[in-house]
Amino acid sequence: MDSVFSDTDTSCDLFPHTDDEDSRGSVRGASPQPDQQQLQQKKRRRGRGCGRSDSTAQVVKKNRRLKANDRERNRMHNLNDALDALRGVLPAFPDETKLTKIETLRFAHNYIWALSETIRIADLQAGKTGDPPLLLSPSLLVEAPSPGSDGCSWSSSGSSSSSSPAYCASSPGSPSAPEDYSFLQQVPVFGFRSFAPGIY
DNA sequence: TAGGCCATCTGGTCCT
DNA sequence: AGGACCAGATGGCCTA
Numbered sequence: 001m002d003s004v005f006s007d008t009d010t011s012c013d014l015f016p017h018t019d020d021e022d023s024r025g026s027v028r029g030a031s032p033q034p035d036q037q038q039l040q041q042k043k044r045r046r047g048r049g050c051g052r053s054d055s056t057a058q059v060v061k062k063n064r065r066l067k068a069n070d071r072e073r074n075r076m077h078n079l080n081d082a083l084d085a086l087r088g089v090l091p092a093f094p095d096e097t098k099l100t101k102i103e104t105l106r107f108a109h110n111y112i113w114a115l116s117e118t119i120r121i122a123d124l125q126a127g128k129t130g131d132p133p134l135l136l137s138p139s140l141l142v143e144a145p146s147p148g149s150d151g152c153s154w155s156s157s158g159s160s161s162s163s164s165p166a167y168c169a170s171s172p173g174s175p176s177a178p179e180d181y182s183f184l185q186q187v188p189v190f191g192f193r194s195f196a197p198g199i200y
Numbered sequence: 201t202a203g204g205c206c207a208t209c210t211g212g213t214c215c216t
Numbered sequence: 217a218g219g220a221c222c223a224g225a226t227g228g229c230c231t232a
Contacts, residue, residue, distance in 0.1 A: 068211095068220095072209075073208070100206090
């Protein structure tokens with residue numbers, strides 16, 4: 001296995017891993033802070049077994065690999081940017097603990113669910129009181145997340161009240177019992193703290 | 201020191 | 217053919 005280390009691996013010669021990769025534009029507007037930059041450069045210096053290679057075919061191959069690496073890097077940076085944007089719209093925490101990637105995704109999932117519940121309940125109450133129903137519906141907040149990923153399920157269609165993120169067992173923060181809904185009657189936005197998985 | 205998180209590299213696969 | 221996407225591997229940093 002480990003073809004990475006195979007003798008055919010020639011990635012080394014052209015792996016100076018100089019800072020050019022940092023400055024290489026990368027779609028990232030948010031360039032790393034100075035100290036972060038150093039850190040990244042460190043991380044980036046990642047040689048794998050160096051073999052000697054001469055043939056032009058191999059050089060071409062290496063160049064293609066380097067380009068692919070660069071694209072992959074940018075792709076991941078874009079992904080991280082999107083994740084940061086997602087963090088930006090989620091309720092912030094006083095201690096400014098940065099959510100990890102998985103926490104961000106789970107929290108967002110729960111947060112969306114909570115907003116949907118809020119709207120649903122508001123709709124119900126409006127129906128009782130004769131007030132005009134809200135125009136917003138959960139379906140406008142979010143396309144029903146596809147079930148399956150991470151073994152989580154989301155049944156937005158049934159809209160039985162506990163279409164709660166019945167959801168990930170791996171998400172300890174998600175409400176699983178009706179009593180957990182109490183937060184809905186409380187502060188709608190910042191009552192979601194308990195939804196930050198694994199943090200609170 | 202172990203474990204979690206992360207960035208990066210890499211080869212494979214699919215798509216245009 | 218080249219790019220996008222993906223998953224595995226690897227090593228650095230940080231914290232309990």
